[in-house]
Amino acid sequence: MVRGVTQQRLETEIAIGEGADPALPASDNGVRVTPMMEQYQAIKAAHPDYLLFYRMGDFYELFFADAEVASRALGIVLTKRGKHLGDDIPMCGVPIERADEYLHRLIALGHRVAVCEQLEDPAEAKKRGPKSVVRRDVVRLVTPGTLTEDTLLEARSNNYLLAVTRARASSPDAPSRFALACLDISTGEFRVSQCDRLALAAEIARVEPSEIIISDALYSDPDVASLWRGLSVVAPQSRDLFDAATAERRLSDYFAVATTDAFGSFSRLELAAAAACVTYVERTQLGRRPPLSPPTRETVGTTLLIDAATRANLELTRTLTGERRGSLLGAIDRTLTAAGSRLLAQRLSSPLTEPAAIARRLSVIDRFAGDPALRGEVRDHLATAPDLARSLARLVVGRGGPRDLAAIRDGLVAAAALAEHLERAIDAPTELIEATAGLRRPGPAISAELAAALASTLPLNKRDGGFIRAGFERSLDESRELRDESRRVVAELQARYADVTGIRGLKIRHNNVLGYFVEVTQQHGDKLLSAPHNVTFIHRQTLAGQVRFTTTELGDLAAKIASAADRAAAIELEIFERLTQMVTAACDAIKEAASALAVLDVAVGLATLAVDGGYVRPEVVSGPDFVVTGGRHPVVEQALLRDGGPFVANDCDLSPPAGETSGRIWVVTGPNMAGKSTFLRQNALIVVLAQMGSFVPARYARIGVVDRLFSRVGAADDLARGRSTFMVEMVETAAILNQAGRRALVILDEIGRGTATFDGLSIAWATVEHLHEVNRCRALFATHFHELTALAANLPRLHNATMRVKEWRGDVVFLHEVMAGAADRSYGIQVAKLAGLPDAVIERAKMVLSELEAQDRASSARQLIDDLPLFAAIPRTKSRPNEAPGASALHTALASIDPDDLSPRQALEALYALKLAAAKTEE
């Protein structure tokens, strides 16, 4: 193996001078540019933003700056080969058999790669004359959002390309509109939606794209520039991609339809985004068209809006440290197929807001949950279903192999078998009936033909041959017989030669350079080189230990074998193309079966979860209700279960009190570690689960549809995100107070902790009042400011809840139980004692505390309630988010300074004062 590589590398070194000719005219400064370098530079110039993988023999080589970038990124040796304009050419190379692995790493690092292949046999090029260069061109642009290879993709995640377009506001006051088109070419999913500036970041977070394309103009627009800078996957593109005038035509061309009307009615803005996607795909796939579903519109308001911070905070699809394990998705995923897992992630990322649509999904789970036998059968079949969608996409773009055909065969067989079972199921809900019809769509012919054609063990690559079953095609069988027969004759010939020469160790071998040859050890070499054997044996090569010969007879035989083998290979490739054509022609039907499989997988998976985990069907209704009885945290519960501990279930009721139309706010107090954060999050997660169409971990749940979900954790608690600045906390709180409407659910955990006590308390206080009086949304507010509980006296929809703790011989025991009422104390000192603080410190802290308690902060808060005018009575000044709060203080201080009037010492003091003021602003 090692020798093989060295040898190929040697050939490459020779090839670098490909087309080099000493008689070539010298360029201006007296140095020659070889024709190969000319070709390289022309190709590179056409793809300036890409690292160019330039195929030479068994390597992809990179040159110049590309080589430097790649060698650093991949940790491979940077060499120098040949000269260009008098300088050494930096070069590094990647062996083709490991190219996918290197591509994967480069893409993951955010690079894009242009793959340039040899388009003819180097022998062909030579025939054109010694100076000619092997024809090469780029066959594919590899970008993060346009991958199809299994080795480059995560099986259980979608890989989205997202295009964003914007319509400028008609007047300065009107908000701009944005259209988003997202596309996964590895599965064919294609969706379009619209939103405004406020929802844009949340929409992008929902899709979690691997690559975002926007126009150069949008990229540099000040209104959105900060958003793009915060995303690592944005790739600005030239404006022609986003041209609205040609969008409709580009889309209908792609789908080969006369007009896009058949897909539904799209705005110009949406068409432009969708067209940008397909044009970008055509460009990167060099004209090949992966099998996309026609774009479907996601109507505004049909999904629950969840912004990026809330997603991260609730750890919906990954934990704060970026892992799937430990996230909600990780906890509820009982799917058996990669496609099912992808669909589950999609549904979790886009919970619905339509009670009827949610109920349709829940009914299927109900059906499966109540029928263990059916569930078992369906799971057995699903377990045998490979990833139909991705194999299909690879076959259509010409990157498929024999194993992709086998995947189609097995997937279709599983689909048909499943349909059989489901048709026998009685009382099937609508979604199940539809899925069953989808499974039937491709019919039995395709899988039957594939089953007849494909051999039982398959090579990865079609060029390796041997994947068509014997007996499938006569001409192939004949060529193979001829080839194998000749191979037998070679074996006979070897025996005969050994006999005639008396050299028992004589072997007939084969390699790619010499073809077939006779090989004997050095000591026997002379014998064949002299009479009488030298008449038959013609010397080819002498190596250190062996001498190699050929014979006329062997030459003839080799030619026969080669032609039979070539013919067999050609026939196999022909059959492969034919089968691929057949599959491509049935593309839509196969895709439908694939998505039906995914739908079933999700339903059965969620039903399994519901049964195993004791989940119930939630009642999802319109209106402001919110009742969860015996609710549990799906992730914490599983973690505790593994450690053998019980999870304490808790109730939550945010429904409007009698006579009110807006929901309640719960202020939850209690010591550290008592379970406040867990309680808050479990209720948010129950909403997400219910609205995605899953059962929920509770004894009973009645959820009035939530349209926006917000969850924030105070800066001091938000250590995992590594952004524990008070500013971030305030920016995020501002977003909630500005955006949450009546149907929102707001989770605020320890807001106001990141600053001095009285500041924090005041902010928390005002925030609760605002939520109650202005936003009028349902909310859960965990806080260590016990003073806030006093607000319940004046705010009718405020409810105080606290975590039960027991004190036992001076220690605190957490019961994790939520009950009505306010915590009377923090138990901070008890917690500190549990944590092992020295006794002396604990004792001293107790003394200080009792001193402070003498001043009775709590009663002063009650005083506050009486003294302060009610929040609603305060004239509401419109907030101006752009103005940093401390900036004006700094301005005032600056304005009061007259530099001409200061002594040097005063100037210095003024400077210190300003710095101090500035530092306070940043806090």
Ligand code: ADP
């Ligand atoms: P707080 O926010 O009040 O400081 P957390 O919600 O972070 O408390 O909970 C602290 C720990 O207590 C959790 O990590 C979990 O192990 C445990 N816990 C929380 N709620 C429960 C519960 N309902 N049942 C059992 N254990 C719980």
Ligand code: MG
């Ligand atoms: Mg907490």
